[in-house]
Each structure stands twice: as C-alpha cells, then as structure tokens.
Amino acid sequence: MKKAILVGCGAEIGANLLIQNDPAKDGFAIQTVVTNPPSLDKHYPDLRPIDGIIARLAMAQPGMQSRIEIISDNTLNIEGREVHFFFGNLAEELPPQSGRFDIGFIATSKLDMDRNSPVARNMLELADVVLGVAEANELPSIYGCLEDLTSDEIGTIQRRVVDSGMYCLGSxxxxxxxxxxxxxxxxxxxxxxxxxxxxxxxxxxxxxxxxxxxxxxxxxxxxxxxxxxxxxxxxxxxxxxxxxxxxxxxxxxxxxxxxxxxxxxxxxxxxxxxxxxxxxxxxxxxxxxxxxxxxxxxxxxxxxxxxxxxxxxxxxxxxxxxxxxxxxxxxxxxxxxxxxxxxxxxxxxxxTVGYSAVVRSVARSVALGLPVATFQGIEK
The missing domain is CATH 3.30.360.10 (Dihydrodipicolinate Reductase; domain 2)
Structure with a gap:
C-alpha cells in the first residue's frame, strides 16, 4: 500500500479526494493532510480546527459528517481510515513525520504549481511523486482523461511509468x-x-x-x-x-x-x-x-x-x-x-466531484506502477 500526503484541504478538491480515497481499490492511502487551520467563530468557542475540517467534508458531500469520527484534535477516522492533520503552512514548515511518502498532492493555489515555489520544494522533500491539481506550462503533465492513449493516437504523448518527479494534472x-x-x-x-x-x-x-x-x-x-x-x-x-x-x-x-x-x-x-x-x-x-x-x-x-x-x-x-x-x-x-x-x-x-475522480485515477495508476500518458512541459 502506497502512502500519500495531501496539502490543501478546501471544500472542493482536497475534501473530495479525502472522501473518494479507497485504499483497497486505489493502491494508496492519504494518511497525512497539511492545511491552514479553518477559521474559528466567536459564536462557537468550543469548536476546533478539526471541526472545521468536518464542515468542509460535509459541505463537499452532504451527510459525510455522520461517517466521520474525531479521534483527537488532529486526527479523524473517515469511514475506517485514520487521517492525521497538520495545521500549518507547508511553505513555511514541514509536518512531523517519519519516512517519505510515495505520492504527494498539491491542492492549494496555482502559484504553488512551480518547482521553485516553497510549497513544491517542501513537498518534493516529502514525496517521490508530486501531483498538482492545476495547470502549469513549465511542468510536465499527466492528463487523466487521456492517460490510456499512446503516441499512435496523439503524437505528443510519452507513455511511461511515473515513479518520481512533479507533474500537473490540468484544471x-x-x-x-x-x-x-x-x-x-x-x-x-x-x-x-x-x-x-x-x-x-x-x-x-x-x-x-x-x-x-x-x-x-x-x-x-x-x-x-x-x-x-x-x-x-x-x-x-x-x-x-x-x-x-x-x-x-x-x-x-x-x-x-x-x-x-x-x-x-x-x-x-x-x-x-x-x-x-x-x-x-x-x-x-x-x-x-x-x-x-x-x-x-x-x-x-x-x-x-x-x-x-x-x-x-x-x-x-x-x-x-x-x-x-x-x-x-x-x-x-x-x-x-x-x-x-x-x-x-x-x-x-x-x-469538484468528477475532477477529483480523475485525479484519483491518475494517482491509482501511479501507485500501481501502470504506464500513463505524459506530456512535456513548455519552457517559456
């Protein structure tokens, strides 16, 4: 089973990746999430950042809150999967962890889709394969809707097994x-x-x-x-x-x-x-x-x-x-x-839901060592 880390847990892509991840089928498990702490509310002083994560998951898929259990201030059980949260900015600090991750997802800002961005640099310190959920000219791409094609169908495709490096997955x-x-x-x-x-x-x-x-x-x-x-x-x-x-x-x-x-x-x-x-x-x-x-x-x-x-x-x-x-x-x-x-x-x-399914499919192919269609980056 491959280990995965996710940076960015908004109510759209990050939350949906957490909801959809099925380790038995995907070959990878999102075990750690790095995200800025959700804002608290003066009207609800007893709620914590981890409660804000549940809010995001519930807004991404209504009813999800009944399938989540809070284990601690920084750990959730999501349908039987234990996920640890580090509330911080990956551009500034690394989460405490042991060993490397096989796959890292960047689901933050398009500005982070750059090898020289602080988030990307730190993510590359943590994970072998980094997948960015946006478009970026300079990065090579894996496009999930085309991943089974070869250069016979589209001449620009370079079909390969991906086991290292940073790729964008497109918008x-x-x-x-x-x-x-x-x-x-x-x-x-x-x-x-x-x-x-x-x-x-x-x-x-x-x-x-x-x-x-x-x-x-x-x-x-x-x-x-x-x-x-x-x-x-x-x-x-x-x-x-x-x-x-x-x-x-x-x-x-x-x-x-x-x-x-x-x-x-x-x-x-x-x-x-x-x-x-x-x-x-x-x-x-x-x-x-x-x-x-x-x-x-x-x-x-x-x-x-x-x-x-x-x-x-x-x-x-x-x-x-x-x-x-x-x-x-x-x-x-x-x-x-x-x-x-x-x-x-x-x-x-x-x-949101459909796009996350495509991202999950690419990550599944990477985790299982299957070849995918890659495209070269464009030097500007």
Whole structure:
C-alpha cells in the first residue's frame, strides 16, 4: 500500500479526494493532510480546527459528517481510515513525520504549481511523486482523461511509468475538454485517423462560481456559506494544455463565464476535423460507449438533457449530451470542399466531484506502477 500526503484541504478538491480515497481499490492511502487551520467563530468557542475540517467534508458531500469520527484534535477516522492533520503552512514548515511518502498532492493555489515555489520544494522533500491539481506550462503533465492513449493516437504523448518527479494534472476545464477529445480521438480511430486530423478546437465554458475560501471554510455560520450571486467573465486554462497536447491545432476559448450555479459546469467543444466526411453520429456515440466502459470516470452519454443538478454527485469528469439537439456534425459547403467536418460536443463538466475522480485515477495508476500518458512541459 502506497502512502500519500495531501496539502490543501478546501471544500472542493482536497475534501473530495479525502472522501473518494479507497485504499483497497486505489493502491494508496492519504494518511497525512497539511492545511491552514479553518477559521474559528466567536459564536462557537468550543469548536476546533478539526471541526472545521468536518464542515468542509460535509459541505463537499452532504451527510459525510455522520461517517466521520474525531479521534483527537488532529486526527479523524473517515469511514475506517485514520487521517492525521497538520495545521500549518507547508511553505513555511514541514509536518512531523517519519519516512517519505510515495505520492504527494498539491491542492492549494496555482502559484504553488512551480518547482521553485516553497510549497513544491517542501513537498518534493516529502514525496517521490508530486501531483498538482492545476495547470502549469513549465511542468510536465499527466492528463487523466487521456492517460490510456499512446503516441499512435496523439503524437505528443510519452507513455511511461511515473515513479518520481512533479507533474500537473490540468484544471477541471482542461480535463473537460480532454474528455471530449478522448471521444473524438476514439471515433477517428474507426475511420483510420488520429488526433493529427484535428485541425482546430473552439471551447466555450460556463463555470460554476465555486466559492473559494467561503464554502464551509470561513465560518461555521450558515449565513456565511455558499453565497453565489456573481455572474462574471473569466478565462480558461485549456489553452495552456493545448500547446502540450496538440500544438498543431489552435484552440480558441471565446466564452468563459463564471456563473452563480452549483457544479457541474457546462462546456461546448467544437472540433474541426479532416475526416473526408467519414465520421457519423453513430460512430461518435459508439466511441462514447467504448470510453465509458473502460474509463467510467472520464465520460458517459446522456440522451436526457437534464439540468446540472442531476449530475452533481457523479464521480465522472464529463457527461456528454448525445441527443440529436446537442451532439452535432456539421458539413457546410466551405468545410466539405476541404474534406473537413465540424463536430460539436456539449457536456456537463464536474469541477469538484468528477475532477477529483480523475485525479484519483491518475494517482491509482501511479501507485500501481501502470504506464500513463505524459506530456512535456513548455519552457517559456
């Protein structure tokens, strides 16, 4: 059994990794968590930082608090797993521990996704393989939705067993696009093509306005939690990964909105492919089914376009709407005369529960010594 350490235990990624970790299936156990102590509240003087951790877990998955037992001021029993907490800043101090960890997760800030950041330097002192849950140009990447592919499908892939070093796993937005890319690549194989036949990608995103630092973290007062009333423009990290994965296919991200909604978000990916008119909706639907069968954490089709709440607790990156109104192939004359087609894939992308499932899958492959698809970092 591999030992894992987690730095950052917010109510989104860190908490969900703790909830989902199943050592018997994953081959690793998160044994230690380093996180800043949750804020206390003058109205609840008897509550401690460890109670704030329970609040985060409960807000990440309602009902979780009934499956957690407090052992001490810094230890929880989470569904039979003992997890130790060190309340501090990893950038400034190391937790007391014996021996090294096999895997370390950084679930803090994008600023920490740099080998020279204090958090990364200290984490590399603690763990053999460090996995950052964000996007970073300079770091090599492991993209969970593409991890089973080889250079035959995407030429930039370097398939290897990872037993040391620091990697970024991409953002939730990145992985959402990759889930659609995984399906399109699978469909292209059926017509004897690969990702090199993808000419360009355009992505539009409506991202839930996840309340960083508020949801179950700022206060125990219910009135202080979950205030989502701020529709605002945002930007995407997808283009950062595109240079690593498909540098020949420009990616345009024209719409990226933060919306006052709960996870999952909504994503539209438009692929221009050189298929000579060979692709069909049936081939794409079959591709979704094949990927879903082997990698259920990546994608699944839905013929019933329900609202996002219907998919909120799915441990899956992407749910593609496969009905005739949402999954489309367009061949206007100006594309057809160039042997090109436009494939429009619309999906719900889960930036909390589903994203954590992808992170868990990558860590499982690392723990079990399985080869994964890696991508080189980009020197700026």
């Amino acid at each position: 939730c937005q990145t992985n959402g696009m990759h889930a659609s890319l995984r399906v399109v690549t699978e469909a292209l194989k059926a017509v004897h093509c690969n990702a090199s036949h993808i000419i360009s990608v355009e992505t539009d995103i409506v991202h839930p306005d996840t309340p960083n630092g508020v949801l179950g973290t700022r206060s125990f007062e219910g009135r202080m939690q979950d205030a989502r009333d701020n529709l605002r423009p945002s930007f995407s990290q997808i283009a950062m990964s595109q240079e690593k994965v498909m540098p020949w296919a420009p990616l345009v991200n024209t719409v990226s909105l933060r919306a006052p909604v709960h996870a999952p978000g909504y994503q539209i990916n438009r692929f221009i492919v050189r298929d000579s008119g060979a692709l069909s909706l049936d081939l794409i639907k079959t591709a979704i089914e094949r990927v879903s069968e082997t990698h259920p954490h990546v994608v699944r089709a839905s013929q019933t376009p329900l609202g996002s709440r219907a998919y909120a607790w799915e441990r899956r990156c992407s749910t593609i709407l496969s009905d005739k109104n949402h999954l489309l192939i367009l061949r206007p004359a100006w594309l057809a005369e160039q042997n090109l087609s436009e494939i429009i894939v619309q999906s719900f992308v889960n930036n």
